[in-house]
Amino acid sequence: MVKVAPSILSADFVNLERDIRSLSQTGADYVHVDVMDGIFVPNITIGIPVVEAIRRITPLPLDVHLMIDRPVRYVGAFCKAGADILTIHVEADTEENNLSALRQIRANGVKAAVSVKPNTPAEAVLPYLGLCDLILVMTVEPGFGGQRFMEDMMPKLKTISGYLAAQNPGCELEVDGGINAETGRICRENGANVLVAGSAYFKAPDPEAFVRAVKA
Ligand code: DX5
Ligand code: ZN
Numbered sequence: 001m002v003k004v005a006p007s008i009l010s011a012d013f014v015n016l017e018r019d020i021r022s023l024s025q026t027g028a029d030y031v032h033v034d035v036m037d038g039i040f041v042p043n044i045t046i047g048i049p050v051v052e053a054i055r056r057i058t059p060l061p062l063d064v065h066l067m068i069d070r071p072v073r074y075v076g077a078f079c080k081a082g083a084d085i086l087t088i089h090v091e092a093d094t095e096e097n098n099l100s101a102l103r104q105i106r107a108n109g110v111k112a113a114v115s116v117k118p119n120t121p122a123e124a125v126l127p128y129l130g131l132c133d134l135i136l137v138m139t140v141e142p143g144f145g146g147q148r149f150m151e152d153m154m155p156k157l158k159t160i161s162g163y164l165a166a167q168n169p170g171c172e173l174e175v176d177g178g179i180n181a182e183t184g185r186i187c188r189e190n191g192a193n194v195l196v197a198g199s200a201y202f203k204a205p206d207p208e209a210f211v212r213a214v215k216a
Contacts (some may be wrong), residue, residue, distance in 0.1 A: 109130025
């Protein structure tokens with residue numbers, strides 16, 4: 001089943017409650033929350049108190065994407081704040097610390113995930129496959145919404161889809177960056193089943209129709 005995860009980075013932050021509550025009315029499956037620290041990526045966004053607040057106003061699972069340096073320091077806090085899926089970046093720390101972060105996430109009863117930036121090869125996810133419930137392949141350079149979809153990530157997506165089929169068939173495969181109905185279709189053809197959409201979702205005149213089109 002294809003899932004759509006609107007990224008609230010493109011929501012109206014003055015009306016965040018309104019925008020988040022509306023997600024459960026449009027067929028969206030997850031709320032994608034982008035956490036940035038100004039070090040791992042050149043931007044700063046949402047932190048732990050905001051995740052806690054969002055948790056209180058939506059029944060949808062919170063898909064929290066940590067774009068922070070050495071995430072092992074904070075995964076416990078994000079689990080307690082209410083993340084349902086917690087994604088760390090493989091580039092953000094040593095393999096040992098990343099494995100420890102994934103184990104901590106699972107010990108908190110939260111789904112664990114790793115993400116790869118565009119310049120990171122598919123093989124970089126291999127040490128983590130057995131500990132992951134979701135793999136996120138970035139289709140833009142992380143840091144900002146509204147960037148152009150990188151179609152050249154498709155071979156990597158397909159390779160990772162093959163790893164999952166062979167080694168962890170229950171694991172979800174998510175893409176993030178520049179996703180609309182057309183680029184979403186390309187990603188699905190290459191194995192993705194969770195599609196993050198920020199600007200395309202929040203700029204859509206009819207978000208419900210947008211979700212339908214992305215899933216069609
Ligand atoms: C970028 C974030 C994305 C972003 C996607 O670093 O991880 O989730 O919000 O935005 P769009 O869909 O506009 O590319
Ligand atoms: Zn994201």
